[in-house]
Amino acid sequence: MTGAIGRRDFLRALAAAGAAITLRPAVASAAAPGPLRAGFQLYTARASMARDLSGTLARIAAIGYSEVEFAGYFGSSPAAVRSALRAAGLAAPSAHIGMRELAGDWTRALETAAAIGHDYLIFAWVPDELRTADGYKRLAERFNRAGEIALSSGIRFGYHNYTYDFTRARTGFLYDVLLAETDPRYVTMQLDVYWLVDAGQDPLTYLARHRGRYSSLHLKDRTADGRIADVGAGAIDWRGVIRAAREAGVRHLFVEHDDPADAFVSARTSLSHLRTLRL
Numbered sequence: 151m152t153g154a155i156g157r158r159d160f161l162r163a164l165a166a167a168g169a170a171i172t173l174r175p176a177v178a179s180a181a182a183p184g185p186l187r188a189g190f191q192l193y194t195a196r197a198s199m200a201r202d203l204s205g206t207l208a209r210i211a212a213i214g215y216s217e218v219e220f221a222g223y224f225g226s227s228p229a230a231v232r233s234a235l236r237a238a239g240l241a242a243p244s245a246h247i248g249m250r251e252l253a254g255d256w257t258r259a260l261e262t263a264a265a266i267g268h269d270y271l272i273f274a275w276v277p278d279e280l281r282t283a284d285g286y287k288r289l290a291e292r293f294n295r296a297g298e299i300a301l302s303s304g305i306r307f308g309y310h311n312y313t314y315d316f317t318r319a320r321t322g323f324l325y326d327v328l329l330a331e332t333d334p335r336y337v338t339m340q341l342d343v344y345w346l347v348d349a350g351q352d353p354l355t356y357l358a359r360h361r362g363r364y365s366s367l368h369l370k371d372r373t374a375d376g377r378i379a380d381v382g383a384g385a386i387d388w389r390g391v392i393r394a395a396r397e398a399g400v401r402h403l404f405v406e407h408d409d410p411a412d413a414f415v416s417a418r419t420s421l422s423h424l425r426t427l428r429l
Contacts, residue, residue: 186392186395186396186400186401186402186403187216187217187243187401187402187403188215188217188369188402188403188404188405188421188424189215189216189217189218189219189241189243189244189402189403189404189405190210190213190215190217190218190219190404190405190406190417191218191219191221191368191404191405191406192206192210192218192219192220192221193221193246193406193408194405194406194407194408194410194413194416194417195210195413195414195417196221196222197413198413198414199222199224200224203223203224203226203230203231203234204234204237204238207234207235207237207238207240208237208238209414210238210240210414210417211238211239211240213414213417213418213421214418214421215240215405215417215421216239216240216241217240217241217242217243217402217404218235218240218241218242219242219243219244219245219246219272219366219402219404220242220244220245220246220266220268221245221246221274222246228262228265228266229265231266232265232266232267235266235267241267242266242267242268243267243268243269243270243402244268244269244270244271244272244340244366244402244404245263245266245268245270245271245272246271246272246273246274246310247259247271247272247273247274248273248274248275249275249277251271252273252292252296253292256296256299256300257299259271260299260300260303260305261303263303263305264303264304264305268305269304269305269306270305270306270307270308270338270340270365270366271300271305271306271307271308272307272308272309272310272340272366273293273307273308273309273310274310275312276289276312276314276315281314281317281324282319282324283319283320283324283327286319286324286327286328286331287327287331289328290327290328290331290332290337291331293307293309293328293332293336293337294331294332294333294336294337296336297332297333297335297336297337298333298335298336300336301335301336306338306365307336307337307338308337308338308339308340308365308366309328309332309337309338309339309340310340310342310368311325311339311340311341311342311345311346312342312345313345313348313349315328315345315349316346316349316350316351329360329363334362334363338363338364338365339360339363339364339365340364340365340366340367340368341353341356341357341364341366341367341368341395341400342367342368342370342406343367343368343369343370343386343391344368344370344371344372344378344386345368347372347386348372348376353391353394354390354391354394357391357394357395357397357398357400358394358397358398360398361397361398361399362398362399363398364395364398364399364400365399365400365401365402366400366401366402366403366404367391367395367400367402367403367404368404368406369381369388369391369403369404369405369406369420369424370405370406370407370408370420371383371384371385371386371388372384372385372386373385378407378408378409379407380407380410380416380419380420380423381405381419381420381423381424382419382420382422382423382424382426383419383423388423388424388427389427392427403424405417405420405421405424407420
């Protein structure tokens with residue numbers, strides 16, 4: 151959760167309102183052709199985005215990112231967002247969505263995504279009342295339907311994990327129900343490394359066990375006492391995670407910090423550490 155505004159509150163408000171580093175493998179694998187791409191999750195800079203979307207994008211590009219992932223458009227039209235991206239020289243392959251888009255006018259959500267230039271729409275928050283095994287089975291059915299429709303529009307539908315996904319359910323976790331019940335043809339996964347580690351799970355295990363399911367990762371570090379930190383400032387083995395991500399077929403890495411003291415300093419610090427890995 152964040153200080154000024156938590157992700158739950160942010161998503162509720164969103165619903166109410168309606169050369170970057172390239173990590174190149176020595177030999178490209180069949181599972182992950184081409185380089186991984188490191189981008190920036192704009193939720194990190196949400197306060198700045200609310201004040202000046204175009205200026206925020208320009209600052210992120212100046213730090214060295216070439217991709218961003220959206221978490222709301224702050225009242226800007228698709229045309230205005232696309233224009234701001236073009237001016238900043240940024241691509242926006244992905245965006246987070248909530249239940250309003252999924253349960254509402256899905257066709258319009260897909261049209262918006264296409265107009266801006268997204269390749270992925272990632273579902274970002276499961277309502278409390280659905281956090282049961284039966285709730286996740288129903289959610290998986292909805293994801294499959296939404297993902298099939300999205301694919302016909304050239305958009306991939308996906309899911310982003312949190313700690314609550316690792317509540318025990320039957321013989322495994324709620325997350326395992328979702329992995330088992332969703333069709334890989336229609337539902338991709340975005341692995342948030344911090345939240346998975348925070349739930350006591352190993353990202354290397356999930357990436358190896360479910361190769362081909364993950365199209366992107368969220369990168370934020372975790373300190374020994376559980377705090378969110380910039381990439382490289384915590385205890386997560388990023389070299390191992392990124393190697394496993396490449397082997398699993400991941401294509402995009404989005405740097406994030408839920409509550410940074412300064413979003414732009416955080417963005418720069420995390421990118422600098424990724425560059426030192428030289429993978």
